[in-house]
Amino acid sequence: MIQSVETHATIAEAQRAMGADAIYMAGGTLVMRDVNAGVTATRIVRSSDPVLADIRLSGDGVTIGAGVTMAMIAVHRDLTFLAPVARSVGGPQIRNMATVGGNLFAPHPYGDFAVAMLALGARVSVAGQSAAPRPIADVLRERGRIGLVASVQVPRPQAPADFGFLKASRIKPKGVSVLSIAAYLPRQGGRIRGARVAFGAMGPMPLQASAVERVLDGQSLDAATITRAAQVAVEGLDPPTDPLATTWYRREVAGVHLKRLLERMARG
Amino acid sequence: MAKTPIVFVLNGAERASFAEPGQNLLEFLRRGVGDLSPKYGCGQGTCGACTVTIDGQTHLACLTLAESVTGRRVQTAAGLATGATLHPLQEAFMENFAAQCGYCTPGMLISAKALLDRNPNPSREEVVEAISGNICRCTGYEPIIEAILAAAKGRARA
Amino acid sequence: MIEFRKEFFADERDDNLNEVGKPTRRQDILGHVTGRSPYFDDHLFDGLLHIRCVRSPHHHARIRRIDIAEAQSMPGVVRVLVGRDVPRNLNTLLSLLDFGIDDEPLLAETKVAYKGEPVAAIIAETEAQARAAVARVRVDWDVRPHVLDVEEAIKPGAPVVCEVYQTNKFIYHGKYDHQKLRYGDVEAAFARADHIVEGRYQMSPIEQAPIETCGAIAAPEVNDRYVCYTSTQALFFSLGTAAKMLTMPSNRLHFIGGTVGGGFGGKVDSLHEPIAILGAMLTGRPCKFAWDREEEMQVGAPRGAERWYIKDGVARDGRILARKFTGYFDSGAYTRLSSYAIIKGVGHLPGPYTIPNVHADVYCVFTNRTPATAMRGFGITGVDFAIEAHMDKVAEAVGMNPIDLRILNSYRDGDMKAHRRVAKNTALIECCQVVADKAGIALQASSRAASSLRDGGGERGRLPAHTALDQKGTVTGIDTGGYARKGGAPGRPAQPVPMPGYSMPAAATAAPRPPAQTPARPAATAASVASSQSTTPPPPPAQPANTTDRPRQGAMRFSSISGLRRR
Numbered sequence: 001m002i003q004s005v006e007t008h009a010t011i012a013e014a015q016r017a018m019g020a021d022a023i024y025m026a027g028g029t030l031v032m033r034d035v036n037a038g039v040t041a042t043r044i045v046r047s048s049d050p051v052l053a054d055i056r057l058s059g060d061g062v063t064i065g066a067g068v069t070m071a072m073i074a075v076h077r078d079l080t081f082l083a084p085v086a087r088s089v090g091g092p093q094i095r096n097m098a099t100v101g102g103n104l105f106a107p108h109p110y111g112d113f114a115v116a117m118l119a120l121g122a123r124v125s126v127a128g129q130s131a132a133p134r135p136i137a138d139v140l141r142e143r144g145r146i147g148l149v150a151s152v153q154v155p156r157p158q159a160p161a162d163f164g165f166l167k168a169s170r171i172k173p174k175g176v177s178v179l180s181i182a183a184y185l186p187r188q189g190g191r192i193r194g195a196r197v198a199f200g201a202m203g204p205m206p207l208q209a210s211a212v213e214r215v216l217d218g219q220s221l222d223a224a225t226i227t228r229a230a231q232v233a234v235e236g237l238d239p240p241t242d243p244l245a246t247t248w249y250r251r252e253v254a255g256v257h258l259k260r261l262l263e264r265m266a267r268g
Numbered sequence: 269m270a271k272t273p274i275v276f277v278l279n280g281a282e283r284a285s286f287a288e289p290g291q292n293l294l295e296f297l298r299r300g301v302g303d304l305s306p307k308y309g310c311g312q313g314t315c316g317a318c319t320v321t322i323d324g325q326t327h328l329a330c331l332t333l334a335e336s337v338t339g340r341r342v343q344t345a346a347g348l349a350t351g352a353t354l355h356p357l358q359e360a361f362m363e364n365f366a367a368q369c370g371y372c373t374p375g376m377l378i379s380a381k382a383l384l385d386r387n388p389n390p391s392r393e394e395v396v397e398a399i400s401g402n403i404c405r406c407t408g409y410e411p412i413i414e415a416i417l418a419a420a421k422g423r424a425r426a
Numbered sequence: 427m428i429e430f431r432k433e434f435f436a437d438e439r440d441d442n443l444n445e446v447g448k449p450t451r452r453q454d455i456l457g458h459v460t461g462r463s464p465y466f467d468d469h470l471f472d473g474l475l476h477i478r479c480v481r482s483p484h485h486h487a488r489i490r491r492i493d494i495a496e497a498q499s500m501p502g503v504v505r506v507l508v509g510r511d512v513p514r515n516l517n518t519l520l521s522l523l524d525f526g527i528d529d530e531p532l533l534a535e536t537k538v539a540y541k542g543e544p545v546a547a548i549i550a551e552t553e554a555q556a557r558a559a560v561a562r563v564r565v566d567w568d569v570r571p572h573v574l575d576v577e578e579a580i581k582p583g584a585p586v587v588c589e590v591y592q593t594n595k596f597i598y599h600g601k602y603d604h605q606k607l608r609y610g611d612v613e614a615a616f617a618r619a620d621h622i623v624e625g626r627y628q629m630s631p632i633e634q635a636p637i638e639t640c641g642a643i644a645a646p647e648v649n650d651r652y653v654c655y656t657s658t659q660a661l662f663f664s665l666g667t668a669a670k671m672l673t674m675p676s677n678r679l680h681f682i683g684g685t686v687g688g689g690f691g692g693k694v695d696s697l698h699e700p701i702a703i704l705g706a707m708l709t710g711r712p713c714k715f716a717w718d719r720e721e722e723m724q725v726g727a728p729r730g731a732e733r734w735y736i737k738d739g740v741a742r743d744g745r746i747l748a749r750k751f752t753g754y755f756d757s758g759a760y761t762r763l764s765s766y767a768i769i770k771g772v773g774h775l776p777g778p779y780t781i782p783n784v785h786a787d788v789y790c791v792f793t794n795r796t797p798a799t800a801m802r803g804f805g806i807t808g809v810d811f812a813i814e815a816h817m818d819k820v821a822e823a824v825g826m827n828p829i830d831l832r833i834l835n836s837y838r839d840g841d842m843k844a845h846r847r848v849a850k851n852t853a854l855i856e857c858c859q860v861v862a863d864k865a866g867i868a869l870q871a872s873s874r875a876a877s878s879l880r881d882g883g884g885e886r887g888r889l890p891a892h893t894a895l896d897q898k899g900t901v902t903g904i905d906t907g908g909y910a911r912k913g914g915a916p917g918r919p920a921q922p923v924p925m926p927g928y929s930m931p932a933a934a935t936a937a938p939r940p941p942a943q944t945p946a947r948p949a950a951t952a953a954s955v956a957s958s959q960s961t962t963p964p965p966p967p968a969q970p971a972n973t974t975d976r977p978r979q980g981a982m983r984f985s986s987i988s989g990l991r992r993r
């Protein structure tokens with residue numbers, strides 16, 4: 001049961017105030033569920049740090065504050081490549097509340113935005129640490145131990161067609177993921193260089209599909225390559241069974257949805 | 269446990285009340301402040317019956333910490349009418365049979381109002397999108413969509 | 427676009443309609459759009475207490491001990507309720523209609539039979555405090571084997587779900603472990619049939635999922651009365667149930683309801699009121715007991731699962747000569763309304779078709795699932811799904827278009843139905859013709875020419891010359907209440923029924939008896955219930971026009987139940 005709510009002026013202070021009896025709350029869309037159900041810590045820690053709501057462009061990248069909401073991303077002029085991802089999260093009210101930082105910590109089947117971050121190879125700045133930002137894959141693997149996230153640095157694709165996102169859900173337009181897929185396929189002279197493909201709702205956290213990446217790398221995005229990529233879609237993934245879909249079903253459809261996404265990206 | 273005093277603006281009027289630690293805005297508005305128009309349907313963010321706007325943006329009151337509205341403007345369905353004059357959306361909901369049990373209606377109206385405030389002439393798809401976070405178990409949505417479109421066109425009846 | 431065609435029911439239509447066909451406003455709509463419609467939770471009380479239940483994490487377990495000491499000392503806790511606080515801790519909803527045996531406690535004392543069954547209730551100053559205290563009630567469980575499948579549940583040696591019904595089957599009319607329908611002789615007809623078509627159909631439970639969860643607020647009122655605001659769909663059932671379980675005259679209870687945030691059947695057998703009122707009685711303060719969404723989904727009574735086996739004997743030309751049903755309703759752990767749903771469902775068999783030989787054995791089975799209750803089309807929807815899926819299967823077997831098959835077998839005005847009432851106002855043929863048109867399906871000339879108003883009655887309006895009867899599933903030594911004995915006699919007041927053991931005859935023997943003693947007499951009129959006690963044959967089939975002014979007091983009794991689910 002919650003005994004107190006603390007609001008700290010900076011994220012670093014909030015970090016210092018954390019402890020085993022505390023939960024950090026950003027948009028609260030997940031934390032408040034637990035608070036309502038009475039199954040959470042005794043202290044809520046928040047931060048009113050204005051940096052958390054910042055979106056800063058820098059060269060070929062963008063730094064997104066952990067407290068930026070999905071709604072803010074959906075309407076930002078320079079983040080059109082991320083708008084479809086942000087718009088896929090929850091319904092309108094959820095998007096007005098849900099933050100980028102919270103999405104990195106959202107348990108299965110949530111975390112659609114984190115899937116896109118993983119595919120883009122984002123880096124994460126942790127509050128109160130002067131060390132270089134950490135690769136997102138590490139953060140996703142170690143969430144729970146990582147501390148508070150201050151911001152995410154995201155490379156911006158050179159061509160809009162280099163990045164694609166797909167979410168399969170049972171309810172439209174709002175609905176939780178049966179699975180989601182993000183693909184970042186930078187191309188040089190028609191060949192893919194440094195493919196990154198990530199799946200959501202196909203494991204305990206967003207997972208990179210290395211087998212797919214290996215198939216795509218160095219190839220052009222033609223029908224044969226797409227077919228081969230779809231064949232290895234589930235390699236290394238570990239989809240759970242939940243009320244939305246079984247392990248079997250998720251394995252069965254992963255390749256189909258990957259194929260659809262890649263075909264859409266190939267059409268440009 | 270210390271309660272927190274909260275001063276905020278509800279439907280245009282300044283209000284003050286105390287929140288329990290961890291209390292959500294829905295319970296705070298209903299039991300603390302006495303505005304019973306937002307409804308509890310799930311307490312999990314899935315039904316939208318508790319939808320209110322905070323500084324013009326729709327939020328789910330059940331997932332909002334009461335403290336977070338300090339100094340902000342909250343609007344609920346209870347504040348849609350001006351005196352005895354109903355908001356055009358309310359008229360349109362009445363004329364288009366856009367409610368049966370009526371439990372989802374306050375939240376629907378708030379989502380619809382937030383849409384029309386920023387987009388006075390929405391397409392059907394935009395209306396569907398705008399109410400996609402609100403579940404209605406009775407009407408089947410069509411009359412609700414028609415009512416919102418009708419209100420946007422300035423006519424009560426679709 | 428639907429056209430409402432005037433030629434149907436022309437003799438019964440009242441065209442002085444001043445609402446139908448015109449847009450109209452709901453009378454309660456102003457409250458809805460202004461957020462002022464008063465649902466049960468929209469009443470403010472100073473010092474309101476909150477109730478949360480301690481629930482079983484197991485499908486089936488005996489309770490060795492419930493330790494409430496720690497919970498009682500938690501901050502904000504005012505009182506903890508357990509089974510022994512409930513004046514009369516055993517009930518079944520339809521006991522108010524003198525039907526069925528009390529089988530379900532408000533708060534379980536000795537065992538739980540489904541996951542989520544309440545064993546204690548915490549009353550605290552805030553909901554959060556009530557939740558925190560729930561987690562501190564220690565229950566010493568003796569976990570028992572459970573059964574979740576209807577056919578597994580009725581096998582010998584299956585775990586006994588509900589002590590009152592030792593074979594996991596509801597007892598009908600004090601006589602049978604299933605509801606029977608016997609009309610003609612299906613076995614003889616199967617022997618003559620060109621095709622035998624069999625099918626198995628299964629429907630899962632369905633949650634009504636109203637947006638408003640179930641709940642009630644009770645508070646002490648003046649003159650030693652209690653006021654209770656409730657989400658019930660069935661205010662007088664709820665009032666009667668609360669008065670019974672709290673052993674107080676109902677005139678001390680002031681129930682206020684009627685503004686319900688969606689029910690769809692799920693708020694018919696509400697048990698919130700007695701807990702909220704008991705809380706108010708024992709604390710002297712207003713108490714709210716409402717489910718959260720998780721409870722609504724987990725313990726809210728759904729439309730129950732049903733499993734149906736259908737066997738048809740079919741002539742080469744597509745006429746269905748005989749239809750045999752074996753049905754299993756999954757009642758969950760307690761009876762609630764499933765016993766009645768079956769009576770209603772059996773009255774509906776064999777669907778809107780005229781089939782001269784019909785046989786049904788339908789079991790109301792107890793399993794360790796959430797107790798089931800009403801939902802739209804209660805008792806009918808599941809078996810209709812089975813029947814219509816089966817009609818398609820029959821059409822395939824005889825190589826006919828499914829719509830032609832339906833028209834051929836369709837009931838018509840004047841036909842005798844298997845529950846021994848004459849069909850009237852039938853319109854299935856016309857409905858099928860319109861569907862075929864809309865779907866662009868070419869019908870046979872005979873289907874095109876058919877009419878619900880022609881060629882019914884006569885031979886088709888007569889009862890079968892011979893109905894094969896049997897005593898299969900006879901149960902002795904059990905009293906399920908006065909329902910079976912009615913026939914005009916005043917109903918026995920609801921009495922606590924001891925839990926009798928009862929015995930089953932070793933073998934099910936077919937013992938032909940005069941048709942008037944047919945045990946299956948579902949939801950019958952007062953007149954025909956009376957006749958089941960005598961040897962008077964059922965009334966001759968009346969012409970449709972005459973049936974309209976026949977008194978129907980008996981049927982009204984049950985239509986008043988089904989009327990409750992129309993929200």
Ligand SMILES: Cc1cc2nc3c(=O)[nH]c(=O)nc-3n(C[C@H](O)[C@H](O)[C@H](O)COP(=O)(O)OP(=O)(O)OC[C@H]3O[C@@H](n4cnc5c(N)ncnc54)[C@H](O)[C@@H]3O)c2cc1C
Nearest residue numbers: 026027028029030031090099101102105106111112149313
């Ligand atoms: C009805 C509904 C629908 C939803 N639909 C979707 C969906 O379609 N897709 C999807 O991805 N998600 C969905 N979600 C989940 C959730 O809304 C999002 O994942 C959201 O981005 C979480 O952000 P938040 O700010 O609300 O997180 P919070 O609830 O505030 O926090 C969630 C977790 O993240 C931690 N956290 C938050 N910020 C930080 C930080 N800066 N540093 C470290 N830890 C932090 C919190 O401590 C907590 O453990 C849905 C939720 C609901 C209720």
Ligand code: FES
Nearest residue numbers: 309310311316330
């Ligand atoms: S009560 Fe808030 S979304 Fe359902």
Ligand code: FES
Nearest residue numbers: 368370404405406
């Ligand atoms: S009108 Fe009942 S939920 Fe919408």
